Amino acid sequence: xxxxxxxxxxxxxxxxxxxxxxxxxxxxxxxxxxxxxxxxxxxxxxxxxxxxxxxxxxxxxxxxxxxxxxxxxxxxxxxxxxxxxxxxxxxxxxxxxxxxxxxxxxxxxxxxxxxxxxxxxxxxxxxxxxxxxxxxxxxxxxxxxxxxxxxxxxxxxxxxxxxxxxxxxxxxxxxxxxxxxxxxxxxxxxxxxxxxxxxxxxxxxxxxxxxxxxxxxxxxxxxxxxxxxxxxxxxxxxxxxxxxxxxxxxxxxxxxxxxxxxxxxxxxxxxxxxxxxxxxxxxxxxxxxxxxxxxxxxxxxxxxxxxxxxxxxxxxxxxxxxxxxxxxxxxxxxxxxxxxxxxxxxxxxxxxxxxxxxxxxx
Amino acid sequence: xxxxxxxxxxxxxxxxxxxxxxxxxxxxxxxxxxxxxxxxxxxxxxxxxxxxxxxxxxxxxxxxxxxxxxxxxxxxxxxxxxxxxxxxxxxxxxxxxxxxxxxxxxxxxxxxxxxxxxxxxxxxxxxxxxxxxxxxxxxxxxxxxxxxxxxxxxxxxxxxxxxxxxxxxxxxxxxxxxxxxxxxxxxxxxxxxxxxxxxxxxxxxxxxxxxxxxxxxxxxxxxxxxxxxxxxxxxxxxxxxxxxxxxxxxxxxxxxxxxxxxxxxxxxxxxxxxxxxxxxxxxxxxxxxxxxxxxxxxxxxxxxxxxxxxxxxxxxxxxxxxxxxxxxxxxxxxxxxxxxxxxxxxxxxxxxxxxxxxxxxx
DNA sequence: ATCGGGACCGAAACCGGTTTCGGCAACGGA
DNA sequence: TCCGTTGCCGAAACCGGTTTCGGTCCCGAT
Numbered sequence: 001x002x003x004x005x006x007x008x009x010x011x012x013x014x015x016x017x018x019x020x021x022x023x024x025x026x027x028x029x030x031x032x033x034x035x036x037x038x039x040x041x042x043x044x045x046x047x048x049x050x051x052x053x054x055x056x057x058x059x060x061x062x063x064x065x066x067x068x069x070x071x072x073x074x075x076x077x078x079x080x081x082x083x084x085x086x087x088x089x090x091x092x093x094x095x096x097x098x099x100x101x102x103x104x105x106x107x108x109x110x111x112x113x114x115x116x117x118x119x120x121x122x123x124x125x126x127x128x129x130x131x132x133x134x135x136x137x138x139x140x141x142x143x144x145x146x147x148x149x150x151x152x153x154x155x156x157x158x159x160x161x162x163x164x165x166x167x168x169x170x171x172x173x174x175x176x177x178x179x180x181x182x183x184x185x186x187x188x189x190x191x192x193x194x195x196x197x198x199x200x201x202x203x204x205x206x207x208x209x210x211x212x213x214x215x216x217x218x219x220x221x222x223x224x225x226x227x228x229x230x231x232x233x234x235x236x237x238x239x240x241x242x243x244x245x246x247x248x249x250x251x252x253x254x255x256x257x258x259x260x261x262x263x264x265x266x267x268x269x270x271x272x273x274x275x276x277x278x279x280x281x282x283x284x285x286x287x288x289x290x291x292x293x294x295x296x297x298x299x300x301x302x303x304x305x306x307x308x309x310x311x312x313x314x315x316x317x318x319x320x321x322x323x324x325x326x327x328x329x330x331x332x333x334x335x336x337x338x339x340x341x342x343x344x345x346x347x348x349x350x351x352x353x354x355x356x357x358x359x360x361x362x
Numbered sequence: 363x364x365x366x367x368x369x370x371x372x373x374x375x376x377x378x379x380x381x382x383x384x385x386x387x388x389x390x391x392x393x394x395x396x397x398x399x400x401x402x403x404x405x406x407x408x409x410x411x412x413x414x415x416x417x418x419x420x421x422x423x424x425x426x427x428x429x430x431x432x433x434x435x436x437x438x439x440x441x442x443x444x445x446x447x448x449x450x451x452x453x454x455x456x457x458x459x460x461x462x463x464x465x466x467x468x469x470x471x472x473x474x475x476x477x478x479x480x481x482x483x484x485x486x487x488x489x490x491x492x493x494x495x496x497x498x499x500x501x502x503x504x505x506x507x508x509x510x511x512x513x514x515x516x517x518x519x520x521x522x523x524x525x526x527x528x529x530x531x532x533x534x535x536x537x538x539x540x541x542x543x544x545x546x547x548x549x550x551x552x553x554x555x556x557x558x559x560x561x562x563x564x565x566x567x568x569x570x571x572x573x574x575x576x577x578x579x580x581x582x583x584x585x586x587x588x589x590x591x592x593x594x595x596x597x598x599x600x601x602x603x604x605x606x607x608x609x610x611x612x613x614x615x616x617x618x619x620x621x622x623x624x625x626x627x628x629x630x631x632x633x634x635x636x637x638x639x640x641x642x643x644x645x646x647x648x649x650x651x652x653x654x655x656x657x658x659x660x661x662x663x664x665x666x667x668x669x670x671x672x673x674x675x676x677x678x679x680x681x682x683x684x685x686x687x688x689x690x691x692x693x694x695x696x697x698x699x700x701x702x703x704x705x706x707x708x709x710x711x712x713x714x715x716x717x718x719x720x721x722x723x724x
Numbered sequence: 725a726t727c728g729g730g731a732c733c734g735a736a737a738c739c740g741g742t743t744t745c746g747g748c749a750a751c752g753g754a
Numbered sequence: 755t756c757c758g759t760t761g762c763c764g765a766a767a768c769c770g771g772t773t774t775c776g777g778t779c780c781c782g783a784t
Contacts, residue, residue: 013490013492015769015770015771016770016771016772017770017771025733025734026733026734026735027770027771027772028733028734028735028736028771028772028773028774029732029733029734031771031772031773032733032772032773035772037773038731039731039732039733040731040732040733041731041732041733044732044733058490058491059770059771060428060491060492060769060770060771061424061491061492061493062423062424062425062427062428062433062492062770062771063424063428063739063769063770063771063772064770064771064772065424065739065771066422066424066425066428066738066739066740066741066769066770066771066772067738067739067740067770067771067772067773068739068771068772068773069739071424073471073493078453078456078457078460080453080457090452090453091440091442091452094440094472094474095440095442095474098472098473098474099474102473102484102487105487105491107471107473107488107491107493108471108472108473109435109469109470109471109472110456110460110470110471110472111460111464111469111470112456112457112460112461122464125464125467126469128375128420129420129422129423129467129469130375130422130423130424131423131435131469377739377740377741378740378741378742379740379741387763387764388763388764388765389740389741389742390741390742390743390744390763390764390765390766391762391763391764393741393742393743394742394743394763397742399743401761401762401763402761402762402763403761403762403763406762406763421740421741422739422740422741424740424741425739425740425741425742425769426740426741426742427741427769428739428740428741428742428768428769428770428771429740429741429742429743429768429769429770430741430742430743430769431769
């Protein structure tokens with residue numbers, strides 16, 4: 001028997017009225033029974049849920065919405081201008097969200113935008129039309145206008161990443177700072193003294209955090225960070241190549257470089273290639289993101305990988321909790337990135353002092 | 363003045379009742395005026411739409427839905443198992459859909475699934491809960507269970523691609539067959555006589571079409587297709603490499619290969635590399651898709667590129683039209699792919715007869 | 725025996741729209 | 755002048771739920 005194959009032949013869905021009639025109860029009673037109101041006998045509640053199950057009753061989200069104001073839908077607006085989205089990031093991320101959402105029979109409505117203001121406009125529309133009960137905000141910016149919008153309109157949201165002022169914000173993030181710190185420590189452990197750093201854009205909070213993480217690692221290793229071997233604002237391969245050239249041609253060029261993004265590292269590969277240095281031989285590189293290209297790079301890139309599917313799942317769950325009124329303090333999670341050790345960071349015959357001298361003469 | 367900044371201080375949205383009251387009309391009248399009923403004086407209709415505009419009235423989709431049965435939302439379920447989705451395809455595609463949808467103030471609800479049956483289940487849920495008024499079905503299969511579901515449940519849909527039996531189907535597609543045909547003709551024009559072909563999976567209709575296109579091109583060029591230099595079922599780089607090895611080691615190896623997918627071509631690059639042949643020098647390749655990797659391949663790949671954003675837009679518009687009841691015959695569109703001529707297909711010193719002989723001796 | 729208070733449920737209002745139905749007024753034709 | 759159409763709009767039902775408001779019934783305590 002089909003779950004909703006009506007026995008009367010028509011393919012009508014079963015409404016709460018049908019259910020009430022079948023049970024001999026008032027529809028209000030059925031509704032309250034289903035929604036956990038306390039003034040319903042436990043026995044009738046059981047009876048109701050059971051036959052609801054049997055008859056395949058599924059409340060119509062939009063019908064409930066008109067009274068409750070909730071559509072049971074998560075909003076996500078994607079910024080098309082963002083190069084990151086081109087990576088498999090998106091598929092995994094969507095997959096995670098969608099799966100977690102559907103477990104609670106929520107849905108995901110997505111919209112796209114180009115540029116931040118367009119993003120805000122787009123969210124505004126979704127809010128106006130009550131198409132989403134809350135938003136997942138990927139790529140948290142340090143000063144995020146989307147957060148301002150949500151606060152002003154009093155709509156729940158959760159950040160993927162952290163923001164400058166965490167007040168009133170729920171978030172989930174991967175600890176990029178820790179990854180950077182560990183990257184430095186790992187390289188220092190290999191004997192590197194001069195470690196460079198290529199960061200992302202400070203518009204995003206992660207860049208601030210990863211910067212701090214890098215410095216923390218350096219301090220912890222007893223090394224000094226050299227500003228001439230550090231760069232920031234690098235978001236793609238060309239920028240990574242430019243930054244790499246600059247850093248590698250510094251007075252005291254680094255023997256190792258930590259990159260806040262895989263794409264920066266891939267750019268650095270090119271720079272090194274053009275300057276007679278070879279990653280994995282005389283230049284150690286550790287990056288962050290875990291994009292697929294990093295695995296087929298030459299040499300394969302050692303990187304901290306983030307599980308975007310898991311992130312999507314977690315974000316969805318946390319946002320649903322937020323919408324249901326759970327306190328903010330329970331809705332802040334930091335997860336670690338996982339190191340994928342490949343061949344870019346371990347130089348076969350790297351002798352700290354020797355190599356350094358050789359470089360200086362070159 | 364904000365569009366919906368209520369002057370009374372509270373952030374309530376303006377309902378049809380507010381509008382009716384402000385106009386001194388019955389709310390039913392307002393509704394009919396807005397929805398183009400013929401029994402409304404043109405003058406009042408103008409008055410209504412004008413003040414609706416002024417007051418920033420936006421009907422609540424879910425409120426309308428409970429009566430009309432339409433949520434004004436497009437459904438899209440993504441198959442995560444599909445490697446294609448990892449490509450920027452997805453971003454562009456979503457962008458196109460979302461933009462076209464929002465122009466009509468429709469929204470896009472997406473869901474994910476792994477495998478075809480999961481996909482059908484997922485769609486079923488969306489249909490049951492009336493979360494989508496229709497579906498965009500990407501990657502049309504030759505025998506597509508999603509189509510069967512939509513037909514059975516009587517929900518509108520549009521295919522991205524064609525299907526075996528087009529009866530009752532609206533679709534939008536890129537003419538892959540034409541691209542394949544032109545690819546062959548182009549190569550034949552360069553003097554190639556032995557042209558191989560690496561196809562995708564026959565589960566998908568496009569493979570059938572591109573196969574036919576290849577053969578049509580061969581026939582048109584007066585060439586004979588050689589089964590030993592043809593492969594199919596190639597969906598990713600490793601498979602492309604394997605197929606490439608097989609084809610290149612045929613008795614009469616081709617001097618040129620047409621690939622139904624860029625990924626196959628990229629695999630072919632590797633195969634050639636491993637067999638002492640070099641694409642762009644002694645092996646001409648033309649592929650199809652226009653993925654970004656094709657631009658940075660060595661040599662850059664000549665390929666037929668498809669505009670997935672445009673496809674998304676068109677699909678959205680066509681689906682909305684379909685939902686509104688436009689006749690199927692107006693909802694079938696075939697667009698061309700556009701050749702991006704790069705360096706993989708033109709061999710600098712290719713002399714048909716000579717090269718052929720050289721190969722045979724090698 | 726009476727009364728107060730829970731426990732439990734029915735009835736009806738309500739949410740924001742759409743659609744049906746009927747009525748009034750103006751108008752044209754006989 | 756009278757009647758039948760139209761044109762146009764108000765009123766109310768309706769969609770599928772939720773929530774409020776009472777109203778029984780039963781129970782134990784006084």
